[in-house]
Amino acid sequence: MSEGERKLMDDRGQFLEAVQNGRDVQDADWTQCRIVITTARIVLVTDEKRTIPLDAISDVGGRYDVNQNAAGVASYVTVRIENDDVLLLRAPEQDEFETDLYRAFIDNTxxxxxxxxxxxxxxxxxxxxxxxxxxxxxxxxxxxxxxxxxxxxxxxxxxxxxxxxxxxxxxxxxxxxxxxxxxxxxxxxxxxxxxxxxxxxxxxxxxxxxxxQANLDLSPVEQQVIMALHSGVSPFDLPDFVETDVEEVEEIFDRLIELDVIETIRERTEVEMTSRGRQVASEEMGNQ
Missing domain, CATH: 2.30.29.30 (Pleckstrin-homology domain (PH domain)/Phosphotyrosine-binding domain (PTB))
Known part of the structure; x- marks a missing residue:
């Protein structure tokens, strides 16, 4: 590696050459390889070694389902090269692999x-x-x-x-x-x-x-509750704000907590006086 170049990733993976010299490769298939990512280049190692300088990459991301071999894979990253080649790359730990690739372009910039x-x-x-x-x-x-x-x-x-x-x-x-x-x-x-x-x-x-993102089927009142919380309305003021009784708002809170839309910070204990409590209160009032 050149001076100052750092290795970010070195692991097994696969590549598919979707476009070569500007033309789709209709019979393209996945090839096993070793993928090395550094702060300066991507290296694909099979029986031969292919080096792609980061400076030669014009775009990263999106899908390029050139054929069924590509379309049948749930996750890969598309790398477009300035000579009109397009490579699809994938690794066993795809999320970590993509993070390493993105780091090569933007870390410390x-x-x-x-x-x-x-x-x-x-x-x-x-x-x-x-x-x-x-x-x-x-x-x-x-x-x-x-x-x-x-x-x-x-x-x-x-x-x-x-x-x-x-x-x-x-x-x-x-x-x-x-x-x-x-x-x-x-x-x-x-x-x-x-x-x-x-x-x-x-x-x-x-x-x-x-x-x-979640495909949530929220009622109009639930949507109002979310927007009110987002705008800073206190949870205790919500019943008046959305013109709904306290019990219904608490039921909405329970549903939104289950959907991981909101979370509980602290719980307020609701209390009422017992007969003994009323007796104590009466004695205290009599002593004043």
């Missing part, structure tokens, strides 16, 4: 970040800053130039929207990422970077959002 751009539903007017990024299996970690260290848990990404915006005088694709901060408050962090960084970020963020 500089992104542009607004944090928090939105907090508790309120726009903060935060300026764009530079941030060094590090990707792990669990999180996107950002060291922002003002000294903030921000962690976006990949299991904590609630929603991702993208838009083209002017960032420091340049038109860029910006990702608006909803997650929670260290206090559990809903925030948005806005992220952008260079073209290839944006491609990788899109894959990482969409994968994180998909982890949390």
């Amino acid at each position: 500089i992104l542009y970040v607004q944090h928090p751009a939105v907090k508790g539903g309120v726009v903060q007017g935060t300026e764009w800053q530079r941030a060094k990024v590090k990707l792990t299996d669990e999180a996107i970690q950002l060291a922002i130039e003002d000294g903030q260290y921000v962690t976006i848990g990949r299991d904590d990404i609630g929603d991702v929207e993208s838009d083209d915006q002017q960032v420091n005088g340049t038109e860029r694709r910006v990702f608006e990422v909803e997650h929670t901060d260290e206090d559990g408050t809903s925030v948005e962090t806005h992220l952008t970077g260079e073209a290839k960084q944006v491609t990788i970020l899109q894959e990482v963020l969409q994968e994180g959002a998909e982890r949390n």
